[in-house]
């Protein structure tokens with residue numbers, strides 16, 4: 001039976017360290033949070049991030065904008081935060097409504113306040129192994145793998161999903177740690193052929209029941225990044241937990257796995273930004 005990776009407990013430790021360091025700074029770190037529209041999942045995520053900020057002694061400045069907000073108004077708000085010395089980090093919750101250009105918004109965030117690590121400058125720094133910030137979800141996964149002393153060098157890592165938020169940066173971080181990485185996506189033929197070979201399998205697709213017991217190698221480490229709802233409306237991931245848990249060596253639950261770690265890594269990035277700003 002697999003060891004359950006306790007993301008909640010690990011996140012609590014990370015946040016306690018962030019809180020202790022934040023308390024020692026001259027000024028409280030600050031996060032500006034922008035939520036455009038009323039996507040219910042985004043509202044829940046943003047509320048969680050605000051709660052974490054409060055726990056860590058980080059001030060949050062929240063802006064909830066109507067779905068019809070124009071690109072110009074959104075960019076103007078981001079630029080205002082770029083200039084605001086109380087703001088160390090800027091987080092624009094994605095996805096944005098259809099008419100808005102997310103890439104332009106991300107590129108407008110000052111790179112030293114890009115605590116999501118989405119700006120092309122920070123993505124580049126991360127990929128070459130000289131990061132300023134680390135992308136929150138992939139960094140949270142790496143932190144979990146390290147906490148449970150899971151070796152990566154030379155091992156077969158399979159990442160399902162190629163999004164800019166998770167799949168691509170996840171593959172980059174595993175590669176930097178000498179994993180042998182394969183990325184599967186919606187156009188991959190016979191995905192099970194790859195997943196069955198994986199020593200470390202990271203699923204970030206968003207499809208309930210995608211990973212069955214037959215798709216996982218005996219003794220594999222299975223990390224479930226997805227946040228789906230099952231037919232009863234309960235939170236679940238991509239992995240058929242009951243079927244995979246007996247085969248895996250380690251497995252993350254949903255909820256209580258990757259989600260809390262993503263948020264803890266955001267807190268750590270805000271602290272990094274604040275320390276950098278206060279050193280200037």
Ligand code: GUN
Nearest residue numbers: 091092093094095116136
């Ligand atoms: N939407 C889903 N995940 C994230 C995230 O980590 N950051 C932001 N800004 N939006 C998201």
